[in-house]
Amino acid sequence: MTAAGNAEQTKARILEAALEEFSAYGIAGARVDRIARRVGCNKNLLYIYFGNKEALFTTVLERNLEKVYEEIPFTPDDLPGYAAAVFDFAMSHPDLMRLMLWSSLEQDPDRVTTRSESRAGKLRTMPAASDEGEPGRGFRGGFLLTVIMALATAWSAASPFGPTLDPEAVDRPEGLREDVARAVALLAGRPHGAGGDAGH
Template sequence: MTAAGNAEQTKALILDAAMEEFSAYGIAGARVDRIARRVGCNKNLLYVYFGNKETLFTTVLERNLKKVYEEIEFTPDDLPRYATAVFDFAMAHPDLMRLMLWSSLEQGADRLEARADAHSDKIRAMAPASGGTPHAPAFRGAFLLTAIMAIATAWSAASPFGPTLDPDAPNQPEALREEVSKAVALLAGPSFGGGGADRGAGG
């Protein structure tokens, strides 16, 4: 393998080890020497490749958020379907959910341009359907998207609510998934693919 190939492989190993470290301890609690030990390299190499610990954290977060953009299709005409896709992803990726929580706690406002752009695109995609009916009041796109994300991730590793208030629910994931779908269907209304409490999961 070439020197460049070795460097890329080492970077990938560092990012994998850093994911484990940051998701467990956040930025402040993470230790570069522990990451280096997992990889089997000198910790100075991490600074050579990434500059500092916060840049390494941001790189890890951006790398893993790509999975969200690639694996979860946004369906503005069927928001219950989107919500269940988010639910499935959040439950399957606890490390990433903890990483996002640490980012919110330690970095404050969302500073990832790609993530902000993705959110803006979703809100714009919902705008043409806005307006509501007497049975489905209209919500601002930003509020509706926030509410959907809150419901869909309420039982994930990043939430202080579902795992504490309803700890047995994840033992029946299909029933919980269906409840997420029904809740979003009621919230979204017919303009966004909802409109009835009898809507099944994935609908």
């Protein structure tokens, strides 16, 4: 393998180890030397490749969010289906959910450009749908998007509510997923399944 190939493999291993470290400890509590030990490299490599600890955190978050946006396209014509897809992802990726929580606590929100660009793109489509009554009942696009994301992630590893207020629900994930989609359908003012199958 070429030196460039080795470097890319090392970077990939660093990012994987950093996800584990940052999701557990956040930016302030994470230790670069622990990440380096997991990878089996000199910690100076982390600074050479990524600059500093916060830049490494941002790189880990940005790369994982890009995967999220690729895997879960926003569907304003099927908000219940979108909520169900977000629920599935949130429940199966606890490390990333914790990473997003740490980002909210420790970072300037505008620093994570992937996240802000995705939000702006969603909001551009929400008002157009709202004008046609489709997500109806007069909810603002930003409010409706916030409620959808809150519902879809309420039982994830990053939430203080679902796992403590309704812990039994996680034992029936299919039913919980359906409840989330049905609640979003009611908020959107349209029958569950209209404009797409929220149960797919």
